Amino acid sequence: MTGHILAIDQGTSGTKGVVVDDHGAVCATAEVPLRPDYLPGGGVEQDPQALFDSVVTAGRRALAEADVPVIAVALANQGETVLAWDRTTGRPLTPAVVWQDRRAEALCAALAEHGAHIAERTGLVLDPYFSAPKMAWIRQNLTREGVVTTTDTWLVHELCGAFVTDAATASRSLLTTLDRAGRDPGWDDDLIGLFGLSGEAMPEIVACDRIVGHTDVFGPTLPVGGLIVDQQAALLAESCLEPGSAKCTYGTGAFLLAQTGTDAVRSRWGLTTSVAWLLRDETAFCVDGQVYTAASAVRWAVDLGLVPAADQLDTAAADSSAGVLCVPALAGLAAPWWNASATASFSGMTLSSTRGHLVRALLEGVAAQVSALTELVAADLGRPLTRLRVDGGLTRSEVLMQAQADLAQIPVEVYPSPHATALGAAACARLATDPGLAVTDAVGAWTPQRTYEPQWPAGRAADFLSRWRRTVEETSG
Structure with a gap:
C-alpha cells in the first residue's frame, strides 16, 4: 500500500507531527514544545497529559497543513521514560519520570552485586537511566496502583486501546535478555523479580512493523503501526543498515548508535x-x-x-x-x-x-x-x-x-532533514502497511x-x- 504517513516523534523537549510521502519527503510538520520539570535530588518529570495532548495537537496540525490523506500513524518514543496509569480508564497515576531522572540511584546501588549478571543478560548497565529502576522507584515511592510502563505503551493505549511496546523499547528496560530478543522477544521473569516487579502486568512486545490498532483522535480512522525508540528510528532513517555504520543524534542529550547487524555484540568498554529494530521477522542490534x-x-x-x-x-x-x-x-x-x-x-x-x-x-x-x-x-x-x-x-x-x-x-x-526520528518511524509504518516492501526501499537514499x-x-x-x-x-x- 502506498500513501502518506503521519509520523509522531514524541521527545523530551517537544513533540513533532510530520507528514511523509511515498518517497520519504516531508510534506508538513508541526511541533509542540515541552519542558520537563527539573527537581531537587535529581528528579526530572513531565506531565503525562501534556505529552498526550502534544501528540494529538502536533498530529492534527501536521495533517491540516499537509491536507492529504494518510494511510497510517507511526510513533517514536523517548525510550526509557515511565509512568504508572490506570489500565481501565487510561488515567495517569503519576508524573512521567523522564529518562534523565536519577532518583533510582539508591535502588541500583542496592542491586550492585547483580550488576555483572544483569549486564550479561540484558546488554545494558545497571543504571537509573533505564526503565526498570524508575519503574521500581515509582512502585516504592509513588503508587502501587495501576500498571507501570514506558510512555509509549500509555500513549498507544490512549490512541487505540492496545497494550503493547515495541522490541527496541523493551530492550531498553533491563527486563529483557539479548539472547531471547533475536528469536522470541519477551520479558524475563528473573529480571522482573530482581527489580521487585513480579506480578506486574507487562505489555506485549511487538515488531516495529506491526499494525497494533486503529485510532480516530486525529480525525480519520487510521492504523497505528511503526512503533520504535527515537534513537533507533534515527539510526534507521540515516541508512545505518550495515554493521559498523553509526550515527549520533544531538538533542536533549547526544546519542551515538552503531549497527551490529544480527550479532548482539556485548561491549567490553561500558557501552x-x-x-x-525488529523488522521483517529479523532482529538487528x-x-x-x-x-x-x-x-x-x-x-x-x-x-x-x-x-x-x-x-x-x-x-x-x-x-x-x-x-x-x-x-x-x-x-x-x-x-x-x-x-x-x-x-x-x-x-x-x-x-x-x-x-x-x-x-x-x-x-x-x-x-x-x-x-x-x-x-x-x-x-x-x-x-x-x-x-x-x-x-x-x-x-x-x-x-x-x-x-x-x-x-x-x-x-x-x-543528515539533510531535521526530522530523522520521524522519518525512521515512518519507514517502519510503511513496512507495516506494505508487506512486500524491503527495508532498504522503505528507508530510501539520501545525500548529506x-x-x-x-x-x-x-x-x-x-x-x-x-x-x-x-x-x-x-x-x-
Missing part, C-alpha cells in the same frame, strides 16, 4: 547493546553510548546568560577556548564512566577568560564526550569508524560539528546536507582528548 546533556546543556547556558539564545551559539563562541576545558556533566556521566553523581566543571580559566571561551569549551566538551564514544564503538567493533552521520537541532552549530570532526578525526555527515572534514592534526586532537579525560577523572571523583 550498551540493545535491539535496533546496535551498541550505543549516551551523553546526558547536549541541547539541555545549551539551554542551561542560555538560562545562565552565557549565550543570548540557542540559535546564537556560534556567534557567542570564541575562535578558541584559550585553554578552558568543560566537562558538561550536568546530569551525570554515562558511558564509559557511568558516574551518576558526576557534576559539570569548567577548568583552565584565568582572568583573561571570556564568556566566549566558556561557550566554545562547552561545545568542545560535548564533542569530546561523543569522541570518547566513537573510540569505544570502534574498539567493540574491532575496526575504526570511517564516518559519523549526525542529526538533531545542534547540528546547526558549525562550531560544534567542526569540533566533532576534529576531535573524532573522521568526517561528520549532516554538509560534510565536515577534520581540520586538526591527529596529534592535536589526541592531546586535547588526553587533557580532557584527565579533567574528567579529576573532577568526577
Whole structure:
C-alpha cells in the first residue's frame, strides 16, 4: 500500500507531527514544545497529559497543513521514560519520570552485586537511566496502583486501546535478555523479580512493523503501526543498515548508535547493546553510548546568560577556548564512566577568560564526550569508524560539528532533514502497511546536507582528548 504517513516523534523537549510521502519527503510538520520539570535530588518529570495532548495537537496540525490523506500513524518514543496509569480508564497515576531522572540511584546501588549478571543478560548497565529502576522507584515511592510502563505503551493505549511496546523499547528496560530478543522477544521473569516487579502486568512486545490498532483522535480512522525508540528510528532513517555504520543524534542529550547487524555484540568498554529494530521477522542490534546533556546543556547556558539564545551559539563562541576545558556533566556521566553523581566543571580559566571561551569549551566538551564514544564503538567493533552521520537541532552549530570532526578525526555527515526520528518511524509504518516492501526501499537514499572534514592534526586532537579525560577523572571523583 502506498500513501502518506503521519509520523509522531514524541521527545523530551517537544513533540513533532510530520507528514511523509511515498518517497520519504516531508510534506508538513508541526511541533509542540515541552519542558520537563527539573527537581531537587535529581528528579526530572513531565506531565503525562501534556505529552498526550502534544501528540494529538502536533498530529492534527501536521495533517491540516499537509491536507492529504494518510494511510497510517507511526510513533517514536523517548525510550526509557515511565509512568504508572490506570489500565481501565487510561488515567495517569503519576508524573512521567523522564529518562534523565536519577532518583533510582539508591535502588541500583542496592542491586550492585547483580550488576555483572544483569549486564550479561540484558546488554545494558545497571543504571537509573533505564526503565526498570524508575519503574521500581515509582512502585516504592509513588503508587502501587495501576500498571507501570514506558510512555509509549500509555500513549498507544490512549490512541487505540492496545497494550503493547515495541522490541527496541523493551530492550531498553533491563527486563529483557539479548539472547531471547533475536528469536522470541519477551520479558524475563528473573529480571522482573530482581527489580521487585513480579506480578506486574507487562505489555506485549511487538515488531516495529506491526499494525497494533486503529485510532480516530486525529480525525480519520487510521492504523497505528511503526512503533520504535527515537534513537533507533534515527539510526534507521540515516541508512545505518550495515554493521559498523553509526550515527549520533544531538538533542536533549547526544546519542551515538552503531549497527551490529544480527550479532548482539556485548561491549567490553561500558557501552550498551540493545535491539535496533525488529523488522521483517529479523532482529538487528546496535551498541550505543549516551551523553546526558547536549541541547539541555545549551539551554542551561542560555538560562545562565552565557549565550543570548540557542540559535546564537556560534556567534557567542570564541575562535578558541584559550585553554578552558568543560566537562558538561550536568546530569551525570554515562558511558564509559557511568558516574551518576558526576557534576559539570569548567577548568583552565584565568582572568583573561571570556564568556566566549566558556561557550566554545562547552561545545568542545560535548564533542569530546561523543569522541570518547566513537573510540569505544570502534574498539567493540574491532575496526575504526570511517564516518559519523549526525542529526538533531545542534547540528546547526558549525562550531560544534567542526569540533566533532576534529576531535573524532573522521568526517561528520549532516543528515539533510531535521526530522530523522520521524522519518525512521515512518519507514517502519510503511513496512507495516506494505508487506512486500524491503527495508532498504522503505528507508530510501539520501545525500548529506554538509560534510565536515577534520581540520586538526591527529596529534592535536589526541592531546586535547588526553587533557580532557584527565579533567574528567579529576573532577568526577
